[in-house]
Amino acid sequence: MESEKSWEQDALINELIEGMEVARKLKEDLSLPSSVDSRNSLLQKILSSYDKALVILKCNASISNSQTIHQPSPHPPLLSVQTSPLGEEAEGLKHNSKKRKMTPKWTEQVRVTIENGVEGPLHDGYSWRKYGQKDILSAKYPRSYYRCTFRKTKGCCATKQVQRSEEDPNAFDITYRGSHTCCKGNDAVVTPKSEDTKEKPHNNVESHHAKPSQDSLTVKTENITAHPLTSFGCMTQDNHHTLFSSMVLENDPFLRSLSQTSLLSTNTAESNYFVPPSFLVHEFDGVCNKPCPDSDVAGIVSADTSATNSPIFDFNFSLHSVGIDDSYFPFNACGLLSQFPKCT
DNA sequence: GATATTTGACCTTG
């Protein structure tokens, strides 16, 4: 167990260092007349590294959770995460179970509200293809299933589920699964006709393909972190936004420019433009299948709600200890941890 | 004709 943990820690550190190095490269790149493609490539690498790091953290969380507490609940978790799709590293952390949950996945949930009279959820920058719809027993509205349009051509396994909110029919709960391996910046964002022009007027949820100008849309993200009990899995989009913006936006004109497009949000939770999934902190359930789903709250939290069992605390290391200089590391650990009430 | 959506059937999981 110790060795496993040590391995995870090493892997995490490696990913963070990798992300930092690529960030440096990007920084250098910005001072040169470099191509947008190469910058995008570097950016993707950075995001990938951070994703993997988060995956590792979450895997650790789940392992811890599975060994500690279970809080049975009659309600399924709003956020449930299986395992990570991000890299073989995380795969290596998986144990067992041939259940469906073993399918590498992570999920996150955002609430999208359309204002200004625009119909349907906004376009999130990716190109989705609907592959199913299902009436959910306890839900008033059916759930629609989408997968990345580039699943076939690029093997992108990202999927999402869209369900109209019962409390607010103008809102949609969107659960993302898997990260895009297609390049949104190159392909999907130049939305193919499939998304933009083939929209059919009928029927509830799936009309979310309708793609009005993103400028005309605002996205209200479910304040998942509003729950009093938080763990790592409780980071919200807004947290992540904060995180990401603190990482690079303020200092990087390139990324700042991206933020002004569909890629990144610089808005607050009060009026968020959509933050694409790649930039969100994902809610991980990590490797372990929780036999007992938590309450809704705990479900959202995803990981267990005990600070003592919270993985981020178990994961006892500091950037300094591995020779990472805060000033170089845009991923402000203190800032990150400060997102969690008990982490002071 | 190519591509997207619909929808009933089937599969997997708990």
Added chain:
DNA sequence: CAAGGTCAAATATC
């Protein structure tokens, strides 16, 4: 066995 998730044939749209 029930419910959620996915498949795939039929259908619609461009």
